[in-house]
Amino acid sequence: MDLLIKNARIPDHDATVDVAVEGDRITAVESSIDAESTRTIDAGGKVLIPALIESHIHLDKAFIMDRLPNKSGTLKEAIAGTAKLKPTFTKEDVVERATAALKMLVRNGSTIMRTHAEFDKAQGFTGFETVMELKDRFKDIMDVQVVAFPQEGIFKSEGVEQMMSEAMDAGADVVGGIPYNDAPADEHIDFVFKLAEKYGKPIDFHQDFKDDADNMTIEYICDKTIADGYQGRVSVGHLTALAAVEPAERDRIIAKMAEAQISVMCLPATDLHLGARNDAYNMRRAVTPVRALRDGGVNVCLATNNIRNLFTPYGTGDLFQVAALAIPVCHLGGADDLPTVLPMMTDNAAKALGIENYGIAAGNQADMVLLDSDSIATCVIDIPERLFVIKRGRVIVETKKEIVTAF
Ligand SMILES: [Zn+2]
Structure with missing residues (x-):
């Protein structure tokens, strides 16, 4: 075999296991495997997880926060400022910034992203086309799904209607949308x-990103999803407005979302920064109600959204740090809640993105x-070093460090 990982602690197993890899696949997960291997890693009882999945990010506008700082910290200024900056982007510029963001994610253990x-x-298509090129260039370290995203609206921004079709013709994997920024x-x-059905692709909306519950369209999306038979193929990011809906009504909406099998990407780094800016005191958390969604049977993921731009002026590309925000903010630190956090960055994200052959089991792609x-x-609250990142059976990150202490 090509790679043998000995004595690893994996989710849903009490005892440690050995994991065998041949080529790009896991071929066996057993209590003990003794066989010749090109490379053997002794995990020594450490935790081995399926590779993290970054289910919602914007590579094309990462690392621009210093170019036109968002001084009010509002969504309005973030959108307006970014709209001013985008025409100044060159291909080289996007390549440099997006590559830096992608490599940060990989170093922190994400090998699949949307x-x-x-x-x-x-x-124009500068950002989109560059991201499509990077998807191919980095295919050996990251599986990338690209969403055709009309940030400025489809109807209120001239020409975008046509560009959406052109982006799908150019090979976009997912149709994006942003109902709250269009009319x-x-x-x-x-x-x-209509576009998604024409191209046979899934859908991912930026959805109901507000502190209050006015003009929400999530129910319309649920109805449309069910009417069109698109259950399980629609995701929404943000959905912060749902936190402002009183519980009985909120749970009625959540039941509809569960029926429509809509996945939710909670984006706490952005939502905490931009949300509740009009609250002079007793500030709301302005993050989607993760526990209510989870308990109502909705598939929930945690994701980064932005790294160091006008929407989120910080970030390291580490999903464990996103979890560290979400755990207190979403009340996920309790004994029954903490075990549900890691799946929000692994199994749930795989389900939302339609990733098959995922997870540490024989026959699956060897991403670990x-x-x-x-x-x-407790691995989530450890925010541990990523000792090895393995993509399709190949070690792509190895952390070597020596800590010298005087105690
Ligand atoms: Zn986003």
Whole structure:
């Protein structure tokens, strides 16, 4: 075999296991495997998880926060400022920034991602086309799904309607949308569904990103999803407005979302930064109600969204740090809640993105991360070093460090 990982602690197993890899596949997961291997890694009881999945990010607009700082910290200024900057992007510029973001993610253990890539008449397809090229260039370290994303709206931004079809013709994997930044919102949603159905692709909306519950369209999306038979193929990011809906009504909406099998990407780094800016005191958390969604049977993921731009002026590309935010903010630190956090960055994300052959089991793609943690139960709060990142059976990151202490 090509790679043998000995004595690894994996989710849902009490005892440690050995994991055998041949080529790009896991071929065996057993209590003990003794066989010749090109490379053997002794995990020494450390935690081995399926590779992290970054289910919602924007590579094309990472690392631009210093070019036109968002001084109010509002969504409005983030959108307006970014719209001013986008026409100044060159291909070389996007390559440099997006590559840096992608490599950060890989170093931190993400080997599968969904990135939203935007376009409009002012910037043309510079960002989108560059991300499509990077998807191919980095295919050996990251599986990338590209979302055709109309950040400036489809109808209110001239030419974007046509560009959406062109982006799909150019090979976009997912049809994106942003009903709250377009009018009429229901026609925006109808357009996205029609395009997705034409190309046979899944849908991913930026959805109901507000502190209050006005003008929400998530129910319209649920109805449309069910009517069109698109259950399990629609995701929404943000959905912060749902946190402002009183519980009985909220749970009625959640039941509809569960029926429509809509996945939710919770984006706490952005939502905490931009949300509740009008609350002079007693500030809301302005993050989607993760526990209520989870308990209502909705598939919930945690994701980064942005790295160091006008929407989120920080970030390291480490999903464990996103979890570290979500755990207190979403009340996920309790004994029954903490075990549900890691799946939000692994199994749930795989389900949302339609990733098959995922997870540490024979026959699956060998994408794994060995963590410097001894406990499945607490590995998320350890924010551990990623000792090895393995992509399709190949070690692509290896952390070597020596810590010298005087105590
Ligand atoms: Zn986003």
